[in-house]
Amino acid sequence: MKRNVAIIGGGQTYHAARRHDVNQVEMTNEAIRRALDDAQMTIDEIDAVLVSNMEFFEGTHMTDCWMVDGSGAYGKPGLKITTGGTVGATTVCAGAHHVASGLFDKVLCVAFEKQEEGDTGAILSGVAHPLWGRSMAGAAVGYFAMMGSSYMAAWGAKEEHSAMVAVKARQNARKNKYAHLKLDITIEDALNSRMLSWPIRMLDMCPASNGACAMILADEKTAKDRCKKPVWIRAMETAHNEQFELDWRDAKTKRPIFSKVCASRIYKKLGVKNPAKYFDVFEIYEPATWTEIVWYEDLGLCKPGEGFRLIEKGMTNIDGPIPVNPSGGVLSTNCIGASAMLRVWEAALQIRGDAGGHQVPKDVNRALTTAYGGTNWAVMTALSKTLD
Amino acid sequence: MAKKEKELISVPITVDVPYRFAAGKYMTKFLMELKNNGKILAIKCPKCGRVQLPPRIVCAACHVKNDEWVELSNEGTLVGFTIMYIPLTDPTTGKPHKPPFVYGSVRLDGATSVLDHLVNIEPTMDKVWVGMRCKVVLRPQKDRIGDLSDIRYLEPLPGQKKPREQRSYKDKEQ
């Protein structure tokens, strides 16, 4: 990068299925004020405001224009980004590019979704080709279900393994005061929850959440002058798949799919040989249980076909050697526009040692976050405590 | 007097977005051959040789023009499936698909890409598995409109049994 970029502050709302007490702007403003407080900064000091949102998921368009008062963007440069599930991470990348370029020193990244207000399924159907699958669309769950059936047939994993992911996420969420689904559940509970689309049950899927996250990114000088615990953005990577080719579902595909391409590129940038050792914590984007197991393999935390053994052995537990999603992840909180930014912010909190109840019990110097968007692309961000 | 819960105002809004979609050159050829002649056409990349479905003008991986049309077999292998228990709405008609039903991803013989569609089979776990051989069943020609739904469903070829290793938790339950 041309200039080093640090996360110098951030904040989030509590996440819930119902937020009738606030409108979209008021909700988002809660996170922004927390981020400014955290960075000990006023809105006047911010040079640009970027908004991350899957507009129309809550029935409104031009959400960045709507919320100028609440976002603090009045009179400032900025833009809105809409890239699906990845959008929160894409917005962090865009913010980092703004700073790295030298054009801006302090950029506020704002992410929100108020899912209860709109019809996400209907709007998502617009992602599918009108003549090739739109009539059957509206079903992210069907996509992940086929990923699960393909994975089980390929490697001999069982539904118990996805249930273990479901339990880990919700038990971790109980330690995170902001998380949506704080559920004290067991593997049996997960296996007995309502079947949605075999092998995906209710507890295998993410909820529809309302919530927001905000982060402030700054250049090295500002970060060192103003922030006691800056977290450095060391590398970012985005990779797209092609339209219609849904090979992420295909457990044994030999093609260079987006998730593996993205991981190998970011590892190459950083010189990572063994990601499970190099990174101390992972915050990954897992809208369904099976995606977490597939991410383990695509990230190279284990060999292909061994992802389900990692969860079985408890390797990715909060106190395990490779902690994955100590926050509870997307399975516990999914306010889509903010979900991928929450991954980055939660990873930053782990590096600062400020995660509170869900802080992993070891030194955290480096973290990797992922994001996933339909129809198949990934964004990854690598963070570190120091610039070494 | 008991404290009244604060009233919060909401407004329901329905948006109906009409649109006209042009299928384009390659998709038109695919849909017209499906509708008029019952053929399933794919396109082969001259460089990497991938046989792509639906046909598209550029190979995304090689950035070259695809120009070799290939007629696919109407038989293939199931590479993934689900039994859907939620009444998904067809956004183009507003009507729900009645659950439970089997939805699968089939790789037709000769194709690199897969095709997702309904599978006409009893929605129980002992009747469906990865690796099952299926064939494409079209609607009668007079009912075809030039849409993927001109394929009525996929249907298992007779005389197959689910392999033992794919049996799983509560196999019989659902």
Next chain:
Amino acid sequence: MTEDKAYEPFEVDQHITANSTYYAGDMGSRFYIALRDKRKILGVRCPKCNKVYWPPRSTCGICFSKLSEMVEIGPCGTLETFTLVTYSEPVHPRKAPFIYGIVKLDGADTGMAHFIDEVDFSKIHIGMRVRPVFAKERKGNILDIQYFKPI
């Protein structure tokens, strides 16, 4: 096989229907309840900028202060600009022709877009004083004001 045959361009007409429910939030709810129950129009004051905004909002866009001081504005106001709409759209709550204007209510620093009625289009002018006509049955939305008419 080459492209040996020409195909007529193929187009389809489809539509997507999406339902949503907008929550007005804290300030919005107070505004709509006062309008519905008391026929009062509320704005919010920013003490720092000394401005009164309509619609009421929780944050001042200019100085980023948290706002809480609701003040009654109007009900009369001054027409700032207007137009005659002569085409109909499904989203319009009225059939054309109708007059649409921006009314700056007394005591407010921002305008409100609404219908202007009971006036001859040739007589209407910027600076004209107007007052609201409230709906008999009010439901808690902006059409609880039916329209504004000249005083």
